[in-house]
Amino acid sequence: xxxxxxxxxxxxxxxxxxxxxxxxxxxxxxxxxxxxxxxxxxxxxxxxxxxxxxxxxxxxxxxxxxxxxxxxxxxxxxxxxxxxxxxxxxxxxxxxxxxxxxxxxxxxxxxxxxxxxxxxxxxxxxxxxxxxxxxxxxxxxxxxxxxxxxxxxxxxxxxxxxxxxxxxxxxxxxxxxxxxxxxxxxxxxxxxxxxxxxxxxxxxxxxxxxxxxxxxxxxxxxxxxxxxxxxxxxxxxxxxxxxxxxxxxxxxxxxxxxxxxxxxxxxxxxxxxxxxxxxxxxxxxxxxxxxxxxxxxxxxxxxxxxxxxx
Numbered sequence: 001x002x003x004x005x006x007x008x009x010x011x012x013x014x015x016x017x018x019x020x021x022x023x024x025x026x027x028x029x030x031x032x033x034x035x036x037x038x039x040x041x042x043x044x045x046x047x048x049x050x051x052x053x054x055x056x057x058x059x060x061x062x063x064x065x066x067x068x069x070x071x072x073x074x075x076x077x078x079x080x081x082x083x084x085x086x087x088x089x090x091x092x093x094x095x096x097x098x099x100x101x102x103x104x105x106x107x108x109x110x111x112x113x114x115x116x117x118x119x120x121x122x123x124x125x126x127x128x129x130x131x132x133x134x135x136x137x138x139x140x141x142x143x144x145x146x147x148x149x150x151x152x153x154x155x156x157x158x159x160x161x162x163x164x165x166x167x168x169x170x171x172x173x174x175x176x177x178x179x180x181x182x183x184x185x186x187x188x189x190x191x192x193x194x195x196x197x198x199x200x201x202x203x204x205x206x207x208x209x210x211x212x213x214x215x216x217x218x219x220x221x222x223x224x225x226x227x228x229x230x231x232x233x234x235x236x237x238x239x240x241x242x243x244x245x246x247x248x249x250x251x252x253x254x255x256x257x258x259x260x261x262x263x264x265x266x267x268x269x270x271x272x273x274x275x276x277x278x279x280x281x282x283x284x285x286x287x288x289x290x291x292x293x294x295x296x297x298x299x300x301x302x303x304x305x306x307x308x309x310x
Contacts, residue, residue, distance in 0.1 A: 010093070010094055011091045011092060011093050011094060011172065012091070012092050012094070012097050012168075012172045012173070012174055012179065012184075012187075013090050013091055013172055013173045013174065014081070014084065014090050014091070014092055014174050014176060014177055014178065014179070015090065015173060015174065015175050015176070015177075015272075016081065016084070016085075016090065016176075016177045016272075017177060017272055017273070017276070024085050024088075027085065028082060028085045028086065031078055031081060031082060031280070032082055034078070034280055034281070034284050035074055035075075035078045035079070035082070035280075035284075037284055038070070038071070038074045038280070038283055038284030038285075038287070039071055039074055039075070041284070041286075041287030041288065041291075042067040042068065042070045042071040042074075042283065042286070042287050043067070043071055044287065045063065045064065045067040045287050045290065045291070045297065046064045046067045046068050046071075048297065048303075049061075049063065049064040049067075050064065051303075052299075052303060054299075055297075058121055058136055058138070058141050059118065059121050059122070059125070061141060061145075062114055062117050062118045062121060062141075062145075063118070063290060065110075065114055065145060066111070066114045066115075066118070066286070067286070067287065069107050069110045069111055069114065070111070070283035070286050070287075071283075072103070072107055073104075073107040073108070073111070073279070073283045074279075074280065074283050074284065076100060076103040076104055076107060076178075077100060077104065077177065077178035077279055077280075078279075078280060080092060080096070080100070080178070081177045081178070092179065096179075097179040097184065098160055098163060098164060098179075100178055100179040101156075101159060101160055101163060101179055101181050101184070102156050102157065102159075102160040103156070104156075104178065104179075104181075104279070105152075105155060105156035105159055105160075105181065106152050106153060106155075106156035107152075109148075109151070109152035109155055109156065109206055110148060110149065110152045111251060111283075112206070112207060112210045112211075112251075113148035113151070113152060113210055114148065115210065115214060115244070115247065115248055115251060116209075116210035116211075116213045116214050117144045117145070117148065118244055119213065119214040119217040119218065119244065119248075120144075120213065120217055121136060122217065122221060122240065122241050122244060123217035123218075123220055123221055124136050125240075126221050126224055126225065126237055126240070126241075127220050127221060127224045151206065152206075155202060155203075155206055158198060158202065159181060159195070159198065159199070162194060162195045162198060163181070163184065163185075163195065165190075166185075166188040166190040166192065166195070167188060167189050167190045168187055168188055168189065169189040170189070171187045172187065173187075174187070175272055176272050176275055177272065177275075177276070178275075178279065180275065181199070182199070207255070211252065214248060218241070218245070221237075221241065224237075225237045225238060243289050243290045246289050247286055247289055247290070250282050250285065250286075250289075251282060254274070254277050254278040254281075254282055255278065
């Protein structure tokens, strides 16, 4: 029986966005503002939906889950970065790095699944309005959310456990502000074929299937809306999907830029900046996209503000 591999690395070095000390205060301020704005925005949406009975529908239940996931996504990496900058440190413990991998994979998968769930909800509401209340019951909603969390957790646990069995002999420097799964594999002196295979097979499957579900839902939605005789009816139908489509474009657009573009076409610094858009900017912007283009959310936030003042 072979002995279990134990990592020789006790910590990793996160290079962050700049190695120049004079820029650290500026980076700290920018990321602190982005984190506070994103965290407050996502928590406000979840709170407004919870407090407003008018929004106790399946569409807004999915949205509140998406907001909580985005809040956790921001919290998985940015606070550690801010702590490191304030302490003039770039290190993260081996256990902390594995924790970041687990939560980043989990929450990225949940973003993906929730966007697919929301697309299916819009498909049922627009294409099958008469049977919507029966086919999209709270039981179905609970099954969609529960299965999404279960699969996302299993996937993130798979990668974390596989990573925990690798050795890291000498190199421990990561060119990012967080522990990126692919970058960490490149540092290992163990055989990473199984890890790479799981990323290729399982990761691609978990990303591709929800995307195809979203694509199929909107193909049917567009086909149904185009059959609506009045222009006002078409505008109303498309307006209910506009915020969701914007978030989908932002989410998959950044994934394509970070993970699917040819590695020879950009430098590590460009990769690091692209990861900021994916890990920080996208979850920060989602609340504004839904609030600015959704009258119900604006009304709920206004009522929440009025109630808090009283």
